[in-house]
Amino acid sequence: MTHIVRRVLPTEYHKYTTHLKALDEDSKILRFGFNIKEETLANLCKGFEQDPKQHVLFCVENDDLEFIAVGHIALGEEMELAFSVLKEYQGQGIGNKLMKRCIRHCRTRNILKGTMVCLGRNKAIQKLCTKNRIQFHTEYGDSEANIQLDEPHVSTYINEGIAINSAVIDYMGKRAKLPWTLVSKTFDNILK
Numbered sequence: 001m002t003h004i005v006r007r008v009l010p011t012e013y014h015k016y017t018t019h020l021k022a023l024d025e026d027s028k029i030l031r032f033g034f035n036i037k038e039e040t041l042a043n044l045c046k047g048f049e050q051d052p053k054q055h056v057l058f059c060v061e062n063d064d065l066e067f068i069a070v071g072h073i074a075l076g077e078e079m080e081l082a083f084s085v086l087k088e089y090q091g092q093g094i095g096n097k098l099m100k101r102c103i104r105h106c107r108t109r110n111i112l113k114g115t116m117v118c119l120g121r122n123k124a125i126q127k128l129c130t131k132n133r134i135q136f137h138t139e140y141g142d143s144e145a146n147i148q149l150d151e152p153h154v155s156t157y158i159n160e161g162i163a164i165n166s167a168v169i170d171y172m173g174k175r176a177k178l179p180w181t182l183v184s185k186t187f188d189n190i191l192k
Contacts, residue, residue: 002170003060003069003092003093003094003097004060004166004167004170004171005058005059005060005071005097005098005101005163005167006058006059006060006061006167006168006170006171007056007057007058007105007164007167008057008058008059008067008070010049010052013045013048013049013052013055013057014045014049015059015066015067016045016048016057016059016067016070016072017041017042017045017046018066018067019059019066019067019068019070019084019086020041020045020070020084021038021041022086023084023086023087024086024087026087027084027085027086027087027090029119030118030119030121030122030124030125031082031083031084033117033118033119048072053075054074054075054076055072055073055074055075056072056073056075056105057070057071057072057073058070058071058073058098058101058102058105059071060089060094060097060098061171061174063174063177065171065174065175068085068086068089068094069083069084069085069086069089069094069095069098070083070084070098071083071098071099071101071102072084073102073105073106075111078111078113078114078115078147079106079111079113079114079147080114080115080116080117081099081102081114081115081116081145081147082116083095083098083099083102083125083128085098090124095124095125095128096128096131096132099128099132100132101163103132103149104156104159104160104163105160106149107149107150107151107152107156108152108156108157108160110152111149112148112149112150112151113147113148113149114147115144115145115146115147116129116134116136116144116145116147117143117144117145118136118143118144118145119143120143122143125143126143129145134146134147135148
């Protein structure tokens, strides 16, 4: 199965809550640094929904359009990146695709500095950082990645356009497989 990364529409941010709740306990701890309560998780995601300009989400979906992986870019003076992949989809390169897509999104918008925090035992995210030329250092068992991205160039913008178009085609293909009532309901929500 080919995993395509697409940007999440603000009207779909509620699906991020569902995704985060579906993470196994260890994945939640690796994502947040502690075992987060469902109520706290719901309140956190509600804040993302209310401020989609400060919280950009990218996802990979299964054929039923459920989020199996999400990359989160929190924007401020600098960006902060966070990633989560459902346990049954880990180890398939999805996290790397998400990270590359989030990095490209930031580069094409000239957001070149940021951070990413992870537990020292989160070897998967440290490996992704190394693979994507993000430096990290470990202090007291926890790691912080200091992100300094390269300036964008022509191929960055071309690849961004290709990624956007591929995501639209993939999304529409998956939508075509769903019952029409779900498709029309979704488009009604998008067009509101």
